[in-house]
Amino acid sequence: MNFSFTEEQEMLRKTVRGFVDKEIMPNISEWDRAGKSDPAIYTKLAELGLMGVCVPEQYGGSGMDYNSLAIVCEELERGDTAFRTAVSVHIGLNSLTLLQWGTEAQKQKYLVPQAKGEKIGAFGLTEPAAGSDVAALETTAKKEGDFYILNGQKAWISLCDIADHFLVFAYTGEKSERHKGISAFIVERSWEGFSSMATKGKLGIRAGNTGELFFENVKVPKENLLGEEGEGFKIAMAALDNGRFTVAAGAVGQIMACIEASTNYCHLRETFGKEIGKHQLVQQMIAKMEAGYQMSRLLVYRAGELKNAGKRNTRETSLAKWQACDFANQAADDTVQIHGANGYSDEYPVERYLRNSKAPVIYEGTREIHTVMQAEYVLGYREDKELNRMLPAWEQELIKQ
Numbered sequence: 001m002n003f004s005f006t007e008e009q010e011m012l013r014k015t016v017r018g019f020v021d022k023e024i025m026p027n028i029s030e031w032d033r034a035g036k037s038d039p040a041i042y043t044k045l046a047e048l049g050l051m052g053v054c055v056p057e058q059y060g061g062s063g064m065d066y067n068s069l070a071i072v073c074e075e076l077e078r079g080d081t082a083f084r085t086a087v088s089v090h091i092g093l094n095s096l097t098l099l100q101w102g103t104e105a106q107k108q109k110y111l112v113p114q115a116k117g118e119k120i121g122a123f124g125l126t127e128p129a130a131g132s133d134v135a136a137l138e139t140t141a142k143k144e145g146d147f148y149i150l151n152g153q154k155a156w157i158s159l160c161d162i163a164d165h166f167l168v169f170a171y172t173g174e175k176s177e178r179h180k181g182i183s184a185f186i187v188e189r190s191w192e193g194f195s196s197m198a199t200k201g202k203l204g205i206r207a208g209n210t211g212e213l214f215f216e217n218v219k220v221p222k223e224n225l226l227g228e229e230g231e232g233f234k235i236a237m238a239a240l241d242n243g244r245f246t247v248a249a250g251a252v253g254q255i256m257a258c259i260e261a262s263t264n265y266c267h268l269r270e271t272f273g274k275e276i277g278k279h280q281l282v283q284q285m286i287a288k289m290e291a292g293y294q295m296s297r298l299l300v301y302r303a304g305e306l307k308n309a310g311k312r313n314t315r316e317t318s319l320a321k322w323q324a325c326d327f328a329n330q331a332a333d334d335t336v337q338i339h340g341a342n343g344y345s346d347e348y349p350v351e352r353y354l355r356n357s358k359a360p361v362i363y364e365g366t367r368e369i370h371t372v373m374q375a376e377y378v379l380g381y382r383e384d385k386e387l388n389r390m391l392p393a394w395e396q397e398l399i400k401q
Helices: 007-024 028-034 040-047 066-079 081-101 104-115 175-181 232-268 280-308 314-344 350-362 367-379 393-400
Strands: 121-124 140-144 147-158 165-171 182-188 194-198 210-221
Touching (some): 007 066, 028 350, 040 081, 066 081, 066 232, 081 104, 081 147, 081 232, 081 350, 121 147, 140 165, 147 165, 147 182, 165 175, 165 210, 165 232, 182 210, 232 280, 232 314, 232 350, 314 350, 314 367
Parallel strands (some): 121 165
Antiparallel strands (some): 140 147
């Protein structure tokens, strides 16, 4: 592995960090209290080319590699989890899935405007009674002539009120077929019978838009089927490999934010006649944060290198997501502890870090799901097969670089 960044990647990090410091940091406390952010932020991200950072230029993107995507996610989550989440969903779960599975016509119609930031994409898999158990979903898509009639409900969908396009998973077969009966569809917000509703009272990521999707006899043209009928579960798992990668990278950024806040406070606050950073138990917490930061970063960029090489990375991405999110949750908890009573007030950003750090431990595979996955790999109960598709030209070129 090459652990050094290219000049382009260093410039990208500097650009995103500057954007976060200018556009997000001065406003995030107000947005968090209000439970919403300024939608113009997505236009500004698009102007920087960040809404299609690793989508090939031929499809409107910036043509960078996966570790460049990781850099973007790190720096955005340093500002707030809500904005990394938006990129995770728009790029990781939606756009890269269209790139891998879409027809050329689908890519031109949906991927190109998404990569340019002209349209926003989201992902609709989770339901009120279907999370880790994907086969428990109840949304259906019945074929009638040239359309599929979509009925059902999705829950905990990021960008529910903002996105223009959604990747939606539904049963086209019988529920008894379980995973083999699920298919994927590209759904537009403007279609009759589609509606959304934001979820209120969230513990964290309050500046982000999250909620429910409702489908009441939505007519989906047959050409909006993504992949083949029955490939939905496989498509969803491929999407999660990309989504989990961005979540893990974002967790690295949150640990970074915790270290910055904690070290600053350690130098400012004094107890018993000396800076609190001089106390060994505080140093122990700082040391754990640094260890978690360095280990998480290595796991993320290792997964990124595999993705750049076009190799299967489900195991490595799962490990990175699990460990980075756990480290971030612990770092946020310790950061509040270091701040003492001040850590319990929203006058400081650290209570927001703690609230935000819990959701990534749950979504895109709970801590428990990833624990089981890793054990099964070690025990030999789970084995990943090679990618069952020819690599597209854009990915072959990336591997050659």
